[in-house]
Amino acid sequence: MKIWIKTTTLAAFSLAAVIGFSQEIYAPTRTAKDQGIVLSSWGSGTIKEADEAAFEGATSIRVSSRNFFQGGIVQFTNPVDVSAAFGNKDNLLQLMVLVPAGNKTFGGAGGGGKFGGAGIPGAGGFPGAQGPPGAGSPGRGGGGRGPAGAGGGGGGQRGPAGAGGPGAGFPGGAGFPGGQRGPGGASGPGGPGAPGGAASTAVIPPLSMVRVVVGTSDGLMSEAYVDLSSTFAGKDGWAPAGIPLKAITGFERTNKKITSIAVAGDSVSTFYIGQIKIVNDPTAIYGEMNTRADLNLAIGDEYTFVGSGFGGATALKYEWCFDAGKMDGVDAEGQTVTRRFRKPGEYVIKLTISDVYGLKKPYSTTIKVTVNP
CATH class of the missing domain: 2.60.40.10 (Immunoglobulins)
Structure with missing residues (x-):
């Protein structure tokens, strides 16, 4: 059995009730531009200010990531000095993160073969065109066949699978059948091409881990990984992703003057950052x-x-x-x-x-x- x-579940708690000191780095009630913040892409990820979700105020920062090395960078025109906060082990770098609900599945259909060329002996078919990025199976083109007495048309070559980011889910390209016209023999109607590959699906896992890379004015980089699956989601699904300053690998070697914070997720996903600040959390x-x-x-x-x-x-x-x-x-x-x-x-x-x-x-x-x- x-x-x-x-x-039983724990009651909802207000983080404000348990967190004392705070030093704001990105305020949710002001635009990024007003705060001297510049947003730039990291790798093939994207980042921009958005108004479809907000922790407080009217906007947040939307990040679309593919993996731990492709996301977005929050750059500060004026470095943020957190050296005074570093001495207390209860001081954390906290990002308020919202991950939209849902685990999406995208299907990519295989390419369908076209009709073959005329049934005249000819050279091999042209290779299939490359599909756009995605998980679709490659298409296969079929060569045409002529009537008795006529030579067989050239066979189409297999078209390569569309290359792209993991789980993008766009369909693969269709294979183009060949069958160039050759000398001799009467033309016959082309036969149908071979069917395309079977449709495939890509299940995108939900975002569970965020990589945070901190840049400082002395040119050094430090990093940490935050497990979102164990964070406590509060107001409207916003969760505090807290990293103790002393737990950021390599941060102790820096001058503690933050010039940039880069973020990326462990899967193809979009998430929002509603606030960044240093908080004291002795809870x-x-x-x-x-x-x-x-x-x-x-x-x-x-x-x-x-x-x-x-x-x-x-x-x-x-x-x-x-x-x-x-x-x-x-x-x-x-x-x-x-x-x-x-x-x-x-x-x-x-x-x-x-x-x-x-x-x-x-x-x-x-x-x-x-x-x-």
């Missing part, structure tokens, strides 16, 4: 499981455990031990895990929620599971 229960981590009561199960029962945690703007990690009463260790990681109980006995299930950067004290909670023979 499979059991899945989600009966202690705490959380709970989807059940607070001890469980009674039968041998072979499968149970899905769900953890819910809150640590302010801090990204969290969830670790599970399914027999904490007898041994310590980590048996599974993730906010949701499923366990099948195959032996009778009593088990202590322990959930540990921790700061992914290791700067805050972890929080643990347990329940007891009795498996009846």
Whole structure:
């Protein structure tokens, strides 16, 4: 028997209630131009100011990314000095991020063959034209066939698949059949070309990780990766992607005067940045499981455990031990895990929620599971 229960969730919290000091870098209530901010593309990604979503005010920054090396760059005409904030481990670089809901699927149809040329002996067909970027299967052109006594037309060559960014989902190009006219023989009607490749689909995974590269006025670069899947979404879906300044790799070597912040995602996606600031977040981590009561199960029962945690703007990690009463260790990681109980006995299930950067004290909670023979 499979059991899945989600009966408790943490109440919605206001980040403003737990975060004190802040130093604004990109304010949501003013345009980028008014703040001396210049937006530029990174690789083949795009970035621009947009009005279809806003954390506060009327605009935000829209970023379209393909991978960790293609996104957008926020450049500051006047460097932002955060050296005073760097000394406190509770100070974070926080980006308010909105990821539109949905996991889209695009289909790319294979190219269809055209009718072959006249049935006169001839040279090989022309290769198929290259399709535009996408996941479509390549088309295949078929050579024409003449009537008895006439030579066969040349066979069309396979057209190459359309090249493009991952998961772009545009259809591949159609293959062009060949069949040049050659000497001798009467013309016969061309035969139909071979059918195109089968339609294919590309499932684009949702955005879960954002790469942040910080440039400083001394010419140095530093970076960090933010796991959005463990952040707490608040007002209208906006989530605080917080990175402790001390957890930004290489930032300690810089002069702490920020001239640019580049962002890119781990998948083909579009997301919005509604605010960038330095915040002080000493919020202690705490959380709970989807059940607070001890469980009674039968041998072979499968149970899905769900953890819910809150640590302010801090990204969290969830670790599970399914027999904490007898041994310590980590048996599974993730906010949701499923366990099948195959032996009778009593088990202590322990959930540990921790700061992914290791700067805050972890929080643990347990329940007891009795498996009846």
